[in-house]
Amino acid sequence: MRPEILFPYFAALETLPGIGKKTAVLCEKLCGPAVIDLLCHMPNGFIDRRLKVKTAEAPDGAIATLEVRAVEHIPPYSKKSPYKVICEDDTGEISVIFFHAFGDYPAKALPIGEPRLISGKVERFGAQKQQIQMLHPDYIVPVTQSEKIPAIECVYPLTAGVSGKILNKACRTALEKLPDLPEWQDAEMLKRENRESFKNSLKTLHIPETEEDIAKYPTAKARLAYDELLANQLALCLVRRNMRRLPGRSIKPAGNLRKAALNRMGFSLTRAQQRVLSEIDQDMASPSRMLRLVQGDVGSGKTAVALLAMLNAAETGAQAALMAPTDILANQHFEKIRNIAEPIGVRCVLLTGRNKGKKRAEILESIRSGNAGIIIGTHALFQDDVIFKDLALTVVDEQHKFGVQQRLALSSKGGGADMLVMTATPIPRTLALTYYGDMEVSRIDELPPGRKPITTRVLPSSRLDEVARALSRTVADGNKAYWVCPLVEESEKIDLAAAQERYEYLKARFGDRVVLVHGKMKSAEKDEAMQRFASNSADILVATTVIEVGVDVPAATVMVIEHAERFGLAQLHQLRGRIGRGTKESSCLLLYGEPLSETAKARLKVMRETQDGFLIAEEDLTLRGAGEVLGTRQSGLEEFKIADLSVHGDLLKTARNDAKYIVNIDPELQTQRGCALRLLLYLFRKDEAVKTLRSG
Ligand code: ADP
Ligand code: MG
Numbered sequence: 001m002r003p004e005i006l007f008p009y010f011a012a013l014e015t016l017p018g019i020g021k022k023t024a025v026l027c028e029k030l031c032g033p034a035v036i037d038l039l040c041h042m043p044n045g046f047i048d049r050r051l052k053v054k055t056a057e058a059p060d061g062a063i064a065t066l067e068v069r070a071v072e073h074i075p076p077y078s079k080k081s082p083y084k085v086i087c088e089d090d091t092g093e094i095s096v097i098f099f100h101a102f103g104d105y106p107a108k109a110l111p112i113g114e115p116r117l118i119s120g121k122v123e124r125f126g127a128q129k130q131q132i133q134m135l136h137p138d139y140i141v142p143v144t145q146s147e148k149i150p151a152i153e154c155v156y157p158l159t160a161g162v163s164g165k166i167l168n169k170a171c172r173t174a175l176e177k178l179p180d181l182p183e184w185q186d187a188e189m190l191k192r193e194n195r196e197s198f199k200n201s202l203k204t205l206h207i208p209e210t211e212e213d214i215a216k217y218p219t220a221k222a223r224l225a226y227d228e229l230l231a232n233q234l235a236l237c238l239v240r241r242n243m244r245r246l247p248g249r250s251i252k253p254a255g256n257l258r259k260a261a262l263n264r265m266g267f268s269l270t271r272a273q274q275r276v277l278s279e280i281d282q283d284m285a286s287p288s289r290m291l292r293l294v295q296g297d298v299g300s301g302k303t304a305v306a307l308l309a310m311l312n313a314a315e316t317g318a319q320a321a322l323m324a325p326t327d328i329l330a331n332q333h334f335e336k337i338r339n340i341a342e343p344i345g346v347r348c349v350l351l352t353g354r355n356k357g358k359k360r361a362e363i364l365e366s367i368r369s370g371n372a373g374i375i376i377g378t379h380a381l382f383q384d385d386v387i388f389k390d391l392a393l394t395v396v397d398e399q400h401k402f403g404v405q406q407r408l409a410l411s412s413k414g415g416g417a418d419m420l421v422m423t424a425t426p427i428p429r430t431l432a433l434t435y436y437g438d439m440e441v442s443r444i445d446e447l448p449p450g451r452k453p454i455t456t457r458v459l460p461s462s463r464l465d466e467v468a469r470a471l472s473r474t475v476a477d478g479n480k481a482y483w484v485c486p487l488v489e490e491s492e493k494i495d496l497a498a499a500q501e502r503y504e505y506l507k508a509r510f511g512d513r514v515v516l517v518h519g520k521m522k523s524a525e526k527d528e529a530m531q532r533f534a535s536n537s538a539d540i541l542v543a544t545t546v547i548e549v550g551v552d553v554p555a556a557t558v559m560v561i562e563h564a565e566r567f568g569l570a571q572l573h574q575l576r577g578r579i580g581r582g583t584k585e586s587s588c589l590l591l592y593g594e595p596l597s598e599t600a601k602a603r604l605k606v607m608r609e610t611q612d613g614f615l616i617a618e619e620d621l622t623l624r625g626a627g628e629v630l631g632t633r634q635s636g637l638e639e640f641k642i643a644d645l646s647v648h649g650d651l652l653k654t655a656r657n658d659a660k661y662i663v664n665i666d667p668e669l670q671t672q673r674g675c676a677l678r679l680l681l682y683l684f685r686k687d688e689a690v691k692t693l694r695s696g
């Protein structure tokens with residue numbers, strides 16, 4: 001339960017003045033549902049309104065505040081012309097201009113003869129720049145209400161329907177009402193770094209009043225960034241400790257099943273696979289629980305490694321489970337694994353949400369009796385009625401679907417089982433710490449031998465016809481192709497239509513050798529389409545999303561990606577990894593919409609020049625900054641609101657050490673600082689981590 005002192009921080013945005021139901025919905029999209037989210041929405045600039053001048057002295061282009069009286073109203077003489085109010089002070093005239101003025105707003109705002117303060121951008125025109133105007137003043141207030149015009153106003157990243165004025169006012173009033181919180185940071189560190197309290201830092205950022213406040217912006221932001229990073233690292237440390245608290249077991253088989261499996265696989269492991277497997281073996285042999293992440297490009301042989309680890313468990317008579325993010329992937333893992341494991345005497349079962357009734361009961365029984373040694377499935381594996389006889393290892397094929405919270409939930413269900421997470425998202429080392437700081441990390445940084453490199457070309461979408469013509473040749477040679485149309489969440493419908501259109505277009509050329517897969521299809525339909533593509537009844541697969549393409553079809557040698565500039569590099573890399581799996585040359589065509597920004601150009605160039613996922617991830621980080629690297633929206637991975645790792649990267653390491661130190665000396669967060677740190681965890685929504693604490 002969230003402590004009471006934080007209630008005002010988590011109040012709904014609607015409780016703030018100026019934010020009604022409609023605005024609240026828009027604001028929520030912009031920053032989140034609560035007051036604290038609004039306050040974590042950082043300004044990215046300032047408007048200084050402190051310049052108070054007479055009209056005669058008002059500089060061209062400056063933001064200024066003037067005291068004037070209206071002398072004449074000139075309503076628009078046509079629909080397109082503006083409403084003009086001639087105003088003056090004792091030095092001259094200024095025209096205040098409104099386009100599309102609403103009703104009698106100008107007349108009310110600037111009544112003839114009455115003094116008003118107007119604040120906005122001054123523009124001078126005419127031969128001698130003698131004429132002055134102000135277009136849509138930001139503020140028009142009676143002189144007695146000068147406090148309504150902020151001296152320095154923050155500029156926020158905005159969304160349609162939410163003005164900077166609304167956000168300024170909301171932040172101001174919110175900060176007036178919020179209680180001070182006990183300090184969770186080390187007092188000496190704060191002093192050394194010149195940092196102020198949490199609330200004062202928020203004030204400096206959102207309500208700057210002086211030059212000094214503006215100068216303090218980076219320090220205040222660093223304080224909050226550090227808070228955010230510490231919350232992140234502390235949560236990971238707590239989660240890790242909690243997972244380790246459950247007793248593990250030592251699994252040390254002779255390795256007979258593994259030998260037999262390797263024989264059946266018919267290849268020898270790469271050096272990277274061997275290294276990672278021996279790391280896993282050590283973890284499994286040790287009496288404490290394994291929590292290990294295996295990172296490796298698509299096709300680097302993670303699944304093979306996972307299978308060999310699962311056979312460890314099976315050989316000792318225990319069970320191993322593999323959880324995949326989608327039905328399609330679960331199916332594919334199942335087929336491959338069963339092919340190796342069953343002939344050597346390990347029973348495999350597949351459990352997905354689609355198994356119902358008697359079939360499901362049978363599967364559940366074989367899991368409960370221990371008859372099934374390897375269990376493969378989707379989330380359905382961890383429903384309450386699934387009871388394992390003796391689960392020793394859980395493998396999660398992550399595909400960016402599981403965050404810390406999910407890992408935590410999963411591990412509590414799996415009892416003391418070892419846990420292995422596989423991810424094909426190459427994450428730069430600095431970022432790995434923020435997402436996977438609770439786990440040991442292994443990297444498979446080498447591809448199995450014999451892979452033909454993939455040629456990557458970058459083309460404008462105006463050359464689409466040419467691409468389709470080239471496809472004809474590919475298909476005639478007996479190859480297959482993926483054609484990916486991007487799906488942008490905001491307009492799923494439009495994108496679906498675009499994919500449909502592309503499908504029709506290709507069908508006109510290739511007939512029914514083309515299949516379409518998209519997220520709105522029923523699982524059975526999807527499967528059928530995938531099946532046709534994998535077997536020999538279709539040559540081209542048009543797909544809207546990344547996940548649907550998570551399949552292994554060695555005959556696929558071409559990957560066309562439309563609007564490649566809209567994808568994250570990690571995603572492009574993953575998509576590209578779907579080809580080049582057979583013995584033939586493969587090519588990837590990245591089509592882009594014009595105009596292409598410089599950054600986008602540079603990013604596509606990276607794709608053209610390298611196939612090393614880790615290198616691509618590092619390049620993406622430098623080109624775009626951490627927040628965007630992973631295409632966070634699709635990835636489900638955590639995103640920082642305040643910290644920017646290209647600026648605050650050093651703070652991350654400090655936070656890491658600080659968190660370790662804290663958990664060492666105050667593991668249940670019970671000291672005075674510990675209690676304050678609990679507040680920090682709640683503020684940054686690490687409730688799951690608090691729950692791992694005694695009396696959490
Ligand atoms: P990942 O799970 O990382 O995408 P997989 O384990 O599915 O990779 O391996 C991709 C393909 O390469 C599979 O067909 C697999 O059988 C094969 N493979 C895996 N390891 C090796 C290896 N050491 N040598 C040759 N082929 C391998
Ligand atoms: Mg795989």
